[in-house]
């Protein structure tokens with residue numbers, strides 16, 4: 001039984017790779033730059049303290065469940081983002097990356113206060129990780145970012161390893177992130193979900209300016225993602241068009257990458273099709289070249305290229 005499953009997984013990975021080789025620059029072969037996976041198997045992969053099984057919504061989102069949504073839309077590579085349920089235990093993500101060679105890149109979570117941080121990061125990068133997630137949740141004192149020796153190590157080590165720091169932030173953290181980018185100009189940065197502009201009501205002009213201002217740092221990138229949670233929060237999401245355009249103009253398509261934020265994008269009546277369709281099919285101001293960058297090439301460059309290990 002196990003063998004059958006492994007054989008199936010191996011052949012589906014081979015099929016994906018083959019497909020990519022046939023038309024490397026053609027349409028499709030898109031990359032989704034932000035997906036979370038988890039398993040109901042909490043025996044093997046226990047949840048971190050503070051999380052209960054009932055917090056896992058949906059209860060399961062495995063690679064196979066993801067493929068059912070993304071493959072029909074021409075998405076065959078995915079950047080996995082370590083899920084908060086597991087915090088710094090990156091094993092499930094790493095195991096899924098190993099089980100599907102060539103399909104996944106990964107963004108891990110590390111404890112920046114733990115000893116041996118640089119070595120931990122190096123080891124994760126050797127296992128295929130290409131980014132490290134940081135966030136500005138309520139529990140974090142934001143001034144820690146600037147004063148923390150751990151954060152300094154994290155940003156410097158990411159630059160040395162040629163991987164990215166990936167902040168999940170709200171708009172009010174943008175000025176602080178701008179400072180971090182100034183301090184660490186060699187570190188590649190990928191901001192999640194337009195820095196959640198317009199998640200809690202319309203974006204203020206100042207917030208938009210602060211996001212666009214990050215473009216002055218050559219190594220900053222923005223994820224055009226989580227459309228289910230932004231603006232009108234309603235398909236076809238074209239109310240987000242003006243922000244997509246501003247971000248494309250400020251950063252250039254080479255520094256913008258599309259992502260779904262599954263499984264949340266496929267809950268409560270939202271669909272994977274509508275998530276990719278806003279960029280692929282619905283915004284007239286995006287050229288074919290813009291789309292190639294935003295739907296594949298930017299994420300490929302940032303998350304699927306060699307690291308310095």
Ligand SMILES: [Zn+2]
Nearest residue numbers: 034036081261
């Ligand atoms: Zn997410």
